[in-house]
Amino acid sequence: MNPDEVIVSEIEKAFPEAIEEVSEFRGERTLYIRKADLKSVCQFLRDQQSLQYNFLTDICADDMLPEFPRFAVNYQLYSIPRNHRIRLRVRVEDPEDGPETVGSIWAIGTWLEMEVWDLMGVRFKGNTSLRRLFLPEDWQGFPLRKDYPLGYEEVQFSFNFDEINAKKPHATKD
């Protein structure tokens, strides 16, 4: 049995309801995990002797607009002893009601979740350090969401130079 099938059968044995869907694309296996089960599945994946996913590589959120549920959070797991990668994907309907934090399982989890919160606005239950990280404290909105504008400024050319110049802030000596 290849490692991809091992993990699915192991999880199904321990948590019969947890896996919503299994997909494969370009040789990468993605397990869609029910949001409520995520933390226990992660704990299981790390501690089970036959799995040992001891390395949390990345957490990344994805805005699937206009699909529903709109948000998805990816957990890239890697097992150093078994040299195997797996991706857990959690669908999130309401970003304020996100999955539980995995900071107690892998220490890096808290830090990675902070990035997701700052840029995508998915709140992780139980993570008390969620705050503005990259953006100034008073920033409104979450830039990586699809409904957030890129914030493009018009480019000055010679034909519209004066028009834009008049609107631009200009610094002075004091």
Next chain:
Amino acid sequence: MTLSAGGDAIQELTLEELRNKVGTGMEIEDAEEHMLLSMGPQHPSTHGVLRLLVELDGETVVNLAPDIGFLHTGIEKNMEAKTFTKALVMTDRMDYLSPMSNNLGYILAVEKLLGVEATPRAQAIRVILTEMQRVASHLVWLGTSALDLAAMSVFLYCFREREYILDVFEMVAGHRMMVSYFRPGGLWRDVPEEFETAVRQFLDFMPAKIADYEALLKNNPIFLGRAKGVGVISAEDAISWGLTGGSLRGSGVNYDVRKANPYSGYEQYDFDVPLETDGDVYARYRVRMEEMRQSLRIIEQALNKLPDGPIQIDNRKIVPPPRAELGRSMEAVIHHFKLWTEGFNAPEGFVYQAIESPRGEFGVYLRGNGGSKPARVHFRAPSYVNLAALPKLSKNLFVADVVAIIGSIDIVLGEIDR
């Protein structure tokens, strides 16, 4: 007690707020006498615009919180507004000490999404150039972190050799730093004739130079005193904190993406993964010095069996036609026009591609939605993850040690903030 260290955007913090900011599970000690120190964002030894909020008991670090984002560029968002090819230039400017590695990671992710693979010649050239980039990046790391520890001459020597590598990059790509040389399906153009001579010359003089740097530092009591036994992290903690690259291997964990999940034909080359077990600043220094030597080995092997052949795949839906064809073939004109206006369409789906950048595992999560622009790009930036362990590493050490530790985990702020 409050702290103000900047303009409007830098908020005032009390000790309590700083403790909340740290929030990484470190126990908080009760103390009235503690002092808050703000290091940065303009600080000579933070390797960029990093701000550290440090809670001090005398000169001992009790708590530390990195305040990042002073270089947040919105690269991930901006890439969604560009086609797959045009988004490439953004990756150069992310980790500006290793643009080739960033290019490679992103391009491999795009190729994986498209389901194509570059030609053997393109792959070998990619390996040569990324390994040269690794040496160049380690040279900057060595120069600046030695400079932090008051060894000025190492910096001057390192930059001298780095210039040679940049000259080679300029020869192949036309630009010293922001190369954008790897393209989906291969390379922008073939390497010039002089490339092989130039790289061979580099391989000739470089081992002696690395020995020179080591000679400057290896027996230097100041350097050893500030590097040995400082910032220790155990293998178990290093894995839990997600460290990668030299910082992980300095703790004795044998994980190198080039060996674990080979890409671009790394499985053909014979090289060692240097390991140290001490997990301190000095161990990380030793690992990176040895990595430079291993990189030279890889470059030599790749150069010796550099295959002939095309540098791009011949899928005209992805790779633009050569200039000469445009005058002869209507089809080529159409392809050219399509590719440079609209770009190619990628299928629906998402991939994750990891490579070993000089700083650790650089991962790219890429989602296509059937269109010509990426629907979501996310970078697993090794610097960002390695920085998280800084509070743990510098606990109960002196402020001066924090400087040494920042140097040893080798962070680049452009990559942290993106």
Next chain:
Amino acid sequence: MGVEQKLGNLGVVTYRLEDLVNWGRTNAMWPILFGLACCAIEMMGSQAASYDASRFGMELNRPSPRQSDLMIVAGRVTRKMAPVVRRLYDQMPEPKWVIAMGDCASCGGVFNNYAIVQGVDEIIPVDVYVGGCPPRPEALLDGIMSLHEKIRNEKLGDWA
């Protein structure tokens, strides 16, 4: 022919104070040690062995803004960094000059988005713009020499 023949026995030379002051200002110009992004690496390169900016009297980078008279804005200025840049500039004593190094500092460069200030001249006055992404060390040195040229033509009266 050395300066001795010019001076004769008097030991006195008459010269315009303005030129002397400007000469002094150009030949001991200490930049603030302040790197933001990619351009900072090229700025370091221009001070290292191959390009050696100390030929122009500026080998000394001052970590403190209070000791420096030139700010090289090397890299993209973000909305979060902008107040800090302005504050550093305000802390520098007069006379002070600013070089916007690279496209991002000059006009925003390739990053036309929510996070980047489209040109550092929106927050601090800039004397010389150096184009390039990032500019080569030679380009930065050329920018510095353009600034020297500008300073040599300055009138003391303008400062009064």
